[in-house]
Amino acid sequence: MESAERRAKVERMFEMMDRFLKNDPISLQKDILNHVEYTVARSRFNFDDFEAYQGLSHSVRDRLIERWHDTQLYFKRKDPKRIYFLSLEYLMGRSLSNSIINLGIRDECAEALSQLGFEFEVLAEQEGDAALGNGGLARLSACQIDSLATMDYPAWGYGLRYQYGLFRQVILDGYQHEQPDYWLNFGNPWEIERVHVTYPVKFYGAVEEEDFNGVEAVAYDNPIPGYGTRNTITLRLWAAKPSDLHDMESYNTGDYINAVVNRQKAETISSVLYPDDRSYQGKELRLKQQYFFVSASIQDIIRRFKDSHDNFDVLPEKVALQLNDTHPSLAIAEVMRILVDEENFEWNRAWDIVCKIFSFTTHTVVSEGLEKIPIDLLGSLLPRHLEIIYEINFNFVEELKKRIGLDYDRLSRMSIIEEGAVKVLLKHHDLVNCYLLVVMVGTFDGDAVDFYELWPQKFQYKTNGVTQRRWIVVSNPSLCALISKWLGTEAWIRNVDLLTGLREHAADTNLQQEWKMVRKVNKMRLAEYIEAMSGVKVSLDAMFDVQIKRIHEYKRQLLNILGIIHRYDCIKNMKESDRRKVVPRVCILGGKAAPGYEAAKKIIKLCHAVAEKINDDSDVGDLLKLVFIPDYNVSVAELVIPGADLSQHVSTAGLEASGTGSMKFLMNGCLLLATADGSTVEISEEIGAENMFLFGAKVHEVPALHEKEPDAKVNLQFARVVRMVRDGYFGFQDYFKSLCDEVEDNDFYLLGSDFGSYLEAQAAADKAFVDQEKWTRMSILSTAGSGRFSSDRTIEEYADKTWGIEPCRCPF
Numbered sequence: 031m032e033s034a035e036r037r038a039k040v041e042r043m044f045e046m047m048d049r050f051l052k053n054d055p056i057s058l059q060k061d062i063l064n065h066v067e068y069t070v071a072r073s074r075f076n077f078d079d080f081e082a083y084q085g086l087s088h089s090v091r092d093r094l095i096e097r098w099h100d101t102q103l104y105f106k107r108k109d110p111k112r113i114y115f116l117s118l119e120y121l122m123g124r125s126l127s128n129s130i131i132n133l134g135i136r137d138e139c140a141e142a143l144s145q146l147g148f149e150f151e152v153l154a155e156q157e158g159d160a161a162l163g164n165g166g167l168a169r170l171s172a173c174q175i176d177s178l179a180t181m182d183y184p185a186w187g188y189g190l191r192y193q194y195g196l197f198r199q200v201i202l203d204g205y206q207h208e209q210p211d212y213w214l215n216f217g218n219p220w221e222i223e224r225v226h227v228t229y230p231v232k233f234y235g236a237v238e239e240e241d242f243n244g245v246e247a248v249a250y251d252n253p254i255p256g257y258g259t260r261n262t263i264t265l266r267l268w269a270a271k272p273s274d275l276h277d278m279e280s281y282n283t284g285d286y287i288n289a290v291v292n293r294q295k296a297e298t299i300s301s302v303l304y305p306d307d308r309s310y311q312g313k314e315l316r317l318k319q320q321y322f323f324v325s326a327s328i329q330d331i332i333r334r335f336k337d338s339h340d341n342f343d344v345l346p347e348k349v350a351l352q353l354n355d356t357h358p359s360l361a362i363a364e365v366m367r368i369l370v371d372e373e374n375f376e377w378n379r380a381w382d383i384v385c386k387i388f389s390f391t392t393h394t395v396v397s398e399g400l401e402k403i404p405i406d407l408l409g410s411l412l413p414r415h416l417e418i419i420y421e422i423n424f425n426f427v428e429e430l431k432k433r434i435g436l437d438y439d440r441l442s443r444m445s446i447i448e449e450g451a452v453k454v455l456l457k458h459h460d461l462v463n464c465y466l467l468v469v470m471v472g473t474f475d476g477d478a479v480d481f482y483e484l485w486p487q488k489f490q491y492k493t494n495g496v497t498q499r500r501w502i503v504v505s506n507p508s509l510c511a512l513i514s515k516w517l518g519t520e521a522w523i524r525n526v527d528l529l530t531g532l533r534e535h536a537a538d539t540n541l542q543q544e545w546k547m548v549r550k551v552n553k554m555r556l557a558e559y560i561e562a563m564s565g566v567k568v569s570l571d572a573m574f575d576v577q578i579k580r581i582h583e584y585k586r587q588l589l590n591i592l593g594i595i596h597r598y599d600c601i602k603n604m605k606e607s608d609r610r611k612v613v614p615r616v617c618i619l620g621g622k623a624a625p626g627y628e629a630a631k632k633i634i635k636l637c638h639a640v641a642e643k644i645n646d647d648s649d650v651g652d653l654l655k656l657v658f659i660p661d662y663n664v665s666v667a668e669l670v671i672p673g674a675d676l677s678q679h680v681s682t683a684g685l686e687a688s689g690t691g692s693m694k695f696l697m698n699g700c701l702l703l704a705t706a707d708g709s710t711v712e713i714s715e716e717i718g719a720e721n722m723f724l725f726g727a728k729v730h731e732v733p734a735l736h737e738k739e740p741d742a743k744v745n746l747q748f749a750r751v752v753r754m755v756r757d758g759y760f761g762f763q764d765y766f767k768s769l770c771d772e773v774e775d776n777d778f779y780l781l782g783s784d785f786g787s788y789l790e791a792q793a794a795a796d797k798a799f800v801d802q803e804k805w806t807r808m809s810i811l812s813t814a815g816s817g818r819f820s821s822d823r824t825i826e827e828y829a830d831k832t833w834g835i836e837p838c839r840c841p842f
């Protein structure tokens with residue numbers, strides 16, 4: 031408990047506190063040179079771009095640390111209810127540009143550097159991406175953490191500091207190859223190692239005996255600055271280190287070398303991010319990672335709570351825990367274990383607390399993604415947790431019987447333990463435990479429906495959002511300046527609803543001219559990148575049509591490629607005179623396939639095979655180009671999105687939980703060609719369906735389409751393009767056979783039935799593009815209508831409706 035004396039001391043410290051570091055260009059310059067000389071250990075008279083980047087980053091980091099300390103002290107003094115965001119994945123991308131934008135020192139840094147003979151943009155490019163996540167869920171965590179800081183919430187993010195982030199994608203002969211992303215090779219100025227913040231993590235605990243085998247979690251803190259506020263919050267990532275007590279036996283028996291080697295093994299727990307974002311393999315290392323993360327985070331949270339409170343009954347007034355999907359689910363059993371075993375709480379009292387502090391977000395509607403832990407594995411690695419889960423399930427099923435009677439089908443559907451007692455269903459575990467369950471879309475998958483019927487009050491719906499700081503201010507500075515000019519304020523960067531103010535200017539020819547100019551410059555930047563990456567020269571007059579996201583069958587990159595083949599086929603078969611009427615296209619795809627996902631890898635190869643044919647065809651010339659951008663990541667997205675005219679979000683209706691890429695494109699004034707699935711439904715409500723190109727079956731039509739015989743669904747144009755692939759028109763006939771078989775024999779993702787309307791939507795996009803005035807107006811209206819899709823709004827809803835927390839703004 032904090033004493034009065036301690037409080038008074040903190041009070042005095044706050045009074046003494048000043049902003050130590052100045053932000054004018056001269057002060058920044060001095061700091062940069064100091065860091066070059068003393069931190070980087072290069073001569074201040076002789077250093078290159080990378081060393082300048084390091085000097086600048088350390089100078090920015092110093093400023094972050096000041097604010098971060100102030101914020102943490104202020105939170106401690108105020109002791110508000112805190113939100114702890116638990117996620118095994120974060121796709122943070124680069125930090126430099128984002129930090130200086132949020133600190134409000136971009137111009138000062140640029141000036142400081144230019145006097146030293148460096149260009150800010152060039153230095154920013156030196157930074158590698160922090161890619162500690164797979165896809166949508168992970169990038170959403172990064173956006174939300176930015177909003178939590180900006181909106182002054184007393185928040186902590188927790189995650190894992192993988193040594194190897196998401197693999198690097200290298201394309202050789204059109205095939206994806208995976209290479210390790212050892213992202214820490216050149217150091218990471220954005221983290222602070224906390225050698226004293228360590229916790230033991232115990233595995234294989236016998237239920238009653240003290241027989242543990244341990245590793246230690248060490249904290250690495252990443253300060254996350256808010257925009258337009260001094261608040262700077264913590265993203266704490268854990269790394270595994272061998273525990274000091276580890277394997278003393280081996281030392282005693284004299285096998286020193288083996289003992290050291292065994293110690294090293296502890297580090298493997300946090301060494302690599304699992305690169306498959308859907309299928310759960312039931313691997314021991316993965317379960318170890320999950321528990322390692324949960325154990326360290328919960329110990330840290332409880333330690334902080336105990337610093338100022340001695341009564342656990344107030345825990346729900348002071349702590350809210352958000353589980354980012356099922357990866358951190360073991361946190362629930364872990365808190366039960368601590369309360370019951372360590373704090374001697376009676377089961378029901380502990381249970382009551384647990385139910386009040388947790389909430390959980392589900393990010394998927396595809397049920398094969400459900401995590402199921404084999405009971406044997408859980409029982410051997412974490413026997414006590416398995417016991418706890420059995421007891422939770424027993425109580426739950428008893429309660430359920432009172433509600434629904436002996437409906438065994440339903441009881442077994444809803445049980446946390448799968449029939450035959452082989453697997454623990456983490457999602458059910460969360461559904462049972464969480465005070466509030468937050469879902470991303472209006473439709474639930476089968477599992478959740480049973481729960482929803484009984485406890486509708488536990489469910490909340492929230493529209494996802496992305497941060498406009500990263501996705502406009504950092505990645506599209508010229509659009510940012512243009513928006514601020516026409517709105518007469520920069521306030522939209524914190525209050526994105528103000529973007530609606532652009533609507534009244536959408537038809538203004540001056541704005542339209544300037545808007546077009548900004549877009550053209552972004553297209554030039556993208557065209558240069560494409561040429562550097564693939565050697566393909568593209569025309570700026572062409573429509574840049576982009577689909578970038580993880581490669582998944584349900585996201586239907588194959589539909590896009592088959593559409594491109596159709597376009598190519600049409601051009602080839604056209605009379606010379608008709609070709610003049612064709613709207614030129616540059617089709618851009620990018621995305622990674624999970625290493626073991628054969629179909630996704632074939633789609634990448636098909637894209638390359640088709641590109642090779644098209645791009646070399648002189649009949650086609652600039653009318654059609656196809657490029658695959660390798661190694662898609664956050665930084666690539668920052669470059670590609672501002673340069674896109676059209677973007678595709680074409681998942682089979684009902685399969686994309688939300689989709690956040692669409693929101694980034696929308697903010698940047700890119701028009702969307704989309705199915706009515708997840709977020710695109712809400713986007714069309716916001717900007718009007720007439721400002722998008724919507725197509726395809728609706729969610730309610732899908733079941734009937736699945737019933738139809740494959741032949742009855744297929745349209746003729748579709749049959750023709752599939753035949754071209756099947757017949758080896760693009761080579762690799764055998765390799766592509768399974769792709770063709772799938773869409774013709776089964777077509778679970780309904781490519782055949784949506785193909786006709788897909789082509790119509792594409793034709794409508796062509797038509798609109800010819801009328802540049804109309805296109806530009808639609809583009810302005812897209813940005814103007816994107817306010818609802820800011821993560822600031824989502825986080826405000828979470829704070830208010832789910833976590834019950836208030837902003838706590840550091841006043842200094």
Ligand code: F58
Pocket residue numbers: 165166167168170307308309355356357393394399400401470494686687688689690708
């Ligand atoms: C994505 N999910 C959704 N991983 O696919 C996307 O629609 C949504 O916009 C985004 O989350 C943010 O909400 C995702 O990246 C998963 O859903 C995992 C699937 C396997 C189980 C654990 C979650």
